[in-house]
Amino acid sequence: MSEAASAHGKGIDELILYVHLLMGALFVGWVGYFLFVMFRFNRSANPKADYVGARSHASTYLEIGVAVVEGVLLIGLAIPLWARAVDNPPGPAEKPVELQVMAQQFAWAAHFPGTDGKWGKQDTKFADRGNPFGLDTADADAKDDISVVTEAFLLPVNRPVIAKISSMDVIHCFKSPAMRVTQDAIPGLSIPVHFTPTKVGDYSITCAQLCGNGHASMKGVFKVVSQDDFDKWYAEKSKAGGAGGSFE
Amino acid sequence: MSQHSASPAASHGGDDHDHDIAAHVRTYLIIFGALLVGTVLTVAMYYVDFSSMALTVAVALFIASIKAFLVAGYFMHLLSEKKLVYGVLILSAIFFTSLMALTLWGTGDLPKNSDTKTLYVP
Amino acid sequence: MQTSASHAHTSATTDTSHGHAHHEPGFFGKYIFSTDHKVIGIQYGVSSLLFLLFGFFLILAMRYQLAKPGSPIPLVGPLLEKILGEEMAKGGIMGGDLYNSFGAMHGTIMVFLAIVPVLFGAFGNYVTPLQIGAPDMAFPRLNMASFHCYFLGGVVMFASFFTPGGAARSGWTSYSPLASVTDLVNRFDGQTYWLIGMVLLITSSLLGSVNFIATIIQLRCRGMSWMRMPFFVWAQFVTGFLLLLAFPPLEAAGLMQLMDNLFGSSFFLPQGLVVNGNALPVSGGGSPLLWQHLFWFLGHPEVYVLILPAIGIVAEVISNNIRKPLWGYRSMVYSAMSIGFLSFIVWAHHMYLTGMGTKVATFFQTTTMMISIPSVIILTALFISLWGGSIRFNSASLFALSFLPMFGIGGLTGLPLGFNASDIFLHDSYYVIGHFHYVVAPGTMFAVFAGIYYWFPKITGRHMNELLGKLHWAGSIFFMNCVFAPMFIQGFKGMSRRMSDGGTTYFGKDVGVGADPGVLGLNNMILWCAVGLGIAQIPFIINFFSSIFVGRRATSDNPWQATTLDWATPTPPPHGNFLQEPVVYRGPYEYSVPGAKTDFSPQGDKN
């Protein structure tokens, strides 16, 4: 596993580690036992089987033990981590960067409200491949909106991001392994995910849901950059404005 | 273990006697009447304006359930059926309920601030 | 009840002893329209093994594409181009569409046409009535109809490869809207075939499961109380209920998707879809998640349909080859029941990342953890059973014993997927592929092999060759692990499943942080190990066919000195199975009973 590049990623990695420790312990224990039994109780070593077999209750304790550890991991780690992931979005005080992400066969697009901080008017009837967000270009609020189709978009480092994931055709899946973020992009639903990138770099968005013959090549890229670089890019793009780009 | 074949002539089965069956027939006819009345009630309910939709649904399903109970209980003899049949039906009732309830719950309980109208439905 | 050894009748005597109402059926009556559970079992067995092989060839072609994306498949590539058309395999190169349709059909064929039919249809049909001392299934004609539906379903699925546009290519899960919009030109496309095929297969399973449950409830012979039933029968019983109650919702969903595809309805299509830049001309108003709920409502119980009968076979083979009773038989039975019950309420763990609130997610991951406990209990019971045994190693028991750690690995890797927080990272990665193949491939397939080696003498009167069998075992276990273990590594590296380019886009040269091109190298290794796995099956296929004719003759009706009733019949069992009504006096696994003359006390022997 590559190192997590987001604030909450560590928690997820820890959970994965602990579960694998449990699994490892069970695996090593049982394989050891199994091999021992194969030698100790094969036909030549033990020609006459014992009707009763094992008399100890160790296995019961073992089963209870497994149940308890699972319970601890569940209540101690998994449930709180999930709650953090889907509830508790960062409030205005934390100045999150907000964007909409739109999937289509076979590309990603991102939409920022622009320097005015207001989303432009959107309607399906304007939507097409080059304008996946259906921005109404006549709308005043839409003039400075940023809409990047297929090319990379930027995110500032160490600032919370709220991305609303949706799709215009079939189900895709917004997955950034390094950010430890995965969310299906489902047409008809717009679902927010939030995370805080902690490392500068280029990250790929994997489409993790089969979406057609171009599924494998549906790669998106976003760059995590410093706040300054982000602001510069944001202002520039905002000035250019418009519904976005062409779709190749 | 295997069934000895009964003499074909006079055998009309189990432990029911003719007058039992005659009594059953009377019950069937009463139930028939009740079902018709239930149908009329259901339709009448449509023309009554209950203030809330929930109430309308509740009333309609209540009447339907009673009718269903009558059909299942008497026509299908479920009231005097064997334990095994109850077991099977209880299982399917549980799973049916969980299918319905969990699906509704699952599609209703979304992450915070989710939007079910897509981004750009007017 | 006589002892089994005295049963070495030829089938001729049986026929006369039984001949009153029967007239000799002709070829069709005997092999195609037979109502005898044993013939139907064999029909199921042969067809499903052929489908297993076919499913393997599909994946082999895919693995080649994964290892060497964009290069023509040797030998078969040009053939594919010729048969399936240029748009599917131009120049013998597997395109994205072809990859997807092979992937979808691999999953569908393996699950619905190979493993379930072989476990439930073949072994279930052949062995269950024998083990409970019944002359046949409760509804023999329904049984035949079940096979015919299955066969027809298989034919439809197979035919779908040759429709314009090719077979279904939306994964075995057929998620809408993809399933409805992949082919906007042909209404009657591969997906439609898939749905019709599924409706037939579901009908077949429903007929089968009604029959199995009724048979087990009604036709147990005298003395065969519930707790004297072999575990295999219990497994079939629970499996029957899973099929009976979980399949109908998928049938409903299938009909809905069929309406979407054929009549333009919008059960699973929301409003405002824009496909290819054009608004999709449908009313909308449907819910894509509804399909997923209905699919996984079946989908999860289905995986226990795959594993429970497999555990049943393993339990039979193991207890016979360790010569002692199963440890904790009762708790195994109760665990199987709890698994069956719980498997209906865990399905949404396949949907964690569709956008799930905290409450629902908590519910489903809690039930998922709960269901792992009975699995742990069953596996633990089987492991503990080995203690104090006198273990014989033959082809059957080698496969059965190897099942345990293989299922263990598969089951254990289910746990990190079951916690939704860790599933965020692992979802839809090769880790998932690794997880479930460990349960379904080395898992169920090893159980199938164990069962074949074990019951072969009962069915044919001859043993399979041990040397070839052991060769088959060694090759299978080695290559199985080499195929599937690297997938966990790939999963950890973030490699996604269903990638027709083997991940080149993400792990090629200029990629983002954390991409490790090493995973692409593993694809090569997996390819050659998969080829090796295929080669390892050759001894089995040779063994299988040659042993029917030249295998060592079974010396008695009970060559393994087993206790269950299936070995108390003549070999092969005649129509009607038993010469006398069997009576059962004891539990199913009375091996090495202290004070008994032999180390096995058959259920049907009075003393």
Add this chain to the structure above:
Amino acid sequence: MEIPYTYKARPDTGLYNAKVGIWLFLASEIMLFGALFSAYILLRVSAPAGFWPETALAWPRGLLNIPIGTFNTAVLITSSVTVVLAWASLKMNNFAKFRVYMVITVACALAFLGIKSFEYNDKFSHYVVRLKDGKALTGHIEVNGKHPGFWNFNDQWSVAKLAEQKIDKIKVELDPLRDSHGHVKHGAHHESREISVSDIVSLGSYTPATHPFFAVYFLITALHGLHVLGGALVLGYFAFPGAKMWKSNPEQFINRIEVGGLFWHFVDLVWIFLFPVVYLL
């Protein structure tokens, strides 16, 4: 060995094989129709508002013919009681009466199907016409003086076909207005309007493609109709060719009638829920 308990009850379960079988089958049918009802509820509660043109509701109400539906309900209930009476007649050793009741049952089944197909046809000739100004009209339409029965079944949303045939106006005989409960508004009357094709966004008859309501309606009722048909065939078989068994094995014959009846009652049960759900709610 012969298969035991084909018509005698097994002592410990108290049931004969076919009865176990039919109840298991009905359990799976509960799941089948249960899933469809679940789908109905889910689609209905999540339907976007304003989606159905006639009312402010997202979901159409009161579009089906209630008197006919009520009558059909009565027909099905009648058949349900006659089938149980048929069984009782056999129990009382009265074969002639059995046959009469069975014939009534099958006749009811056929009547039900006939009425249903009439209803289907009526729906196929009703249209919803969506206009460019965002409004929508429902009713029968007249194109070139003809009332089309079916318009393009699959491809609802194409107005191109009209344009192709150089039709520039169609007449819509409007349905009476309804309130938000789906009740026809007081004093509402039929009105007919000319619409020019260039104002139309889309038009299509009441088919599964029009709205999820119709999709669910047609799917469930068609599936139910198939069950009625299947039941009618089987019961018809029992009434005539299959009745030979009454001579050879009366006990098993009575059992068969009971099993057939159980299936038939189940079909009735489904309708008992289906009727209020799709016609009234």
